[in-house]
Amino acid sequence: EVQLLESGGGLVQPGGSLRLSCAASGFTFSSYAMSWVRQAPGKGLEWVSAISGSGGSTYYADSVKGRFTISRDNSKNTLYLQMNSLRAEDTAVYYCAKDKGGSGVGAGAFDIWGQGTMVTVSS
Amino acid sequence: DIQMTQSPSSLSASVGDRVTITCQASQDISNYLNWYQQKPGKAPKLLIYDASNLETGVPSRFSGSGSGTDFTFTISSLQPEDIATYYCQQYDNLFTFGQGTRLEIK
Numbered sequence: 614e615v616q617l618l619e620s621g622g623g624l625v626q627p628g629g630s631l632r633l634s635c636a637a638s639g640f641t642f643s644s645y646a647m648s649w650v651r652q653a654p655g656k657g658l659e660w661v662s663a664i665s666g667s668g669g670s671t672y673y674a675d676s677v678k679g680r681f682t683i684s685r686d687n688s689k690n691t692l693y694l695q696m697n698s699l700r701a702e703d704t705a706v707y708y709c710a711k712d713k714g715g716s717g718v719g720a721g722a723f724d725i726w727g728q729g730t731m732v733t734v735s736s
Numbered sequence: 737d738i739q740m741t742q743s744p745s746s747l748s749a750s751v752g753d754r755v756t757i758t759c760q761a762s763q764d765i766s767n768y769l770n771w772y773q774q775k776p777g778k779a780p781k782l783l784i785y786d787a788s789n790l791e792t793g794v795p796s797r798f799s800g801s802g803s804g805t806d807f808t809f810t811i812s813s814l815q816p817e818d819i820a821t822y823y824c825q826q827y828d829n830l831f832t833f834g835q836g837t838r839l840e841i842k
Contacts, residue, residue, distance in 0.1 A: 648831065650780075650831075657823065657833060657834075657835050657836045658772075658774075658780065658823055658825075658833040658836070659833065660830065660831035660832065660833065663830070663831070672830055674830075675737075708779055708780070713782070713785060718830075719827050719828075719829075719830060719831070721785065721786075721827070722770040722782050722785040722786075722791075722825070722827070723770075723772075723780070723782060723825075724782050724785075724791065726779035726780055726781070727779065728779055729779055
């Protein structure tokens with residue numbers, strides 16, 4: 614079964630750091646680009662960051678550029694999101710998602726999503 | 737940045753009704769447009785990709801059309817299990833989601 618499982622969310626103070634993980638199974642992980650998408654409480658979906666299948670290309674939303682870093686370990690079938698300098702407005706459920714189109718970012722839709730992990734930034 | 741304008745923001749319809757949601761892009765995105773369904777407390781689910789292609793396993797009452805800047809998502813006969821929020825998403829230039837349409841049963 615194709616599956617994504619996020620972990621690493623929690624409560625963190627403003628200015629703090631957190632690393633999210635997304636464990637993939639049931640497909641050839643390195644063959645697909647991956648993204649992180651977040652959803653603030655009661656709000657819509659916001660794309661955060663994407664990475665190519667090889668990990669050689671990364672992209673960020675302006676709202677997180679310079680603070681968040683996406684990476685992947687294809688030997689461990691795991692996607693990461695390192696979040697630094699966290700702000701209250703980063704509070705959200707964070708989803709990882711698989712790109713349907715292949716290893717290049719922006720090749721297609723997000724066909725597989727994890728269940729999400731909640732990040733709360735508050736003092 | 738490409739902006740996606742989705743309408744309406746909320747919609748109330750009866751079981752069996754035909755439901756239509758529109759999504760407008762701020763610039764030409766060809767057919768690089770997807771539609772997702774999200775039920776409360778759940779992850780989004782891909783329904784339609786490349787504007788008009790039905791994802792495997794998705795009921796045929798769901799459909800999509802359009803190209804360029806104007807797109808339409810249709811449920812031909814609303815079912816109780818279709819109550820959800822629906823989002824469009826462009827992937828012509830990275831990714832942008834519409835603001836969502838909350839669909840309720842009348």
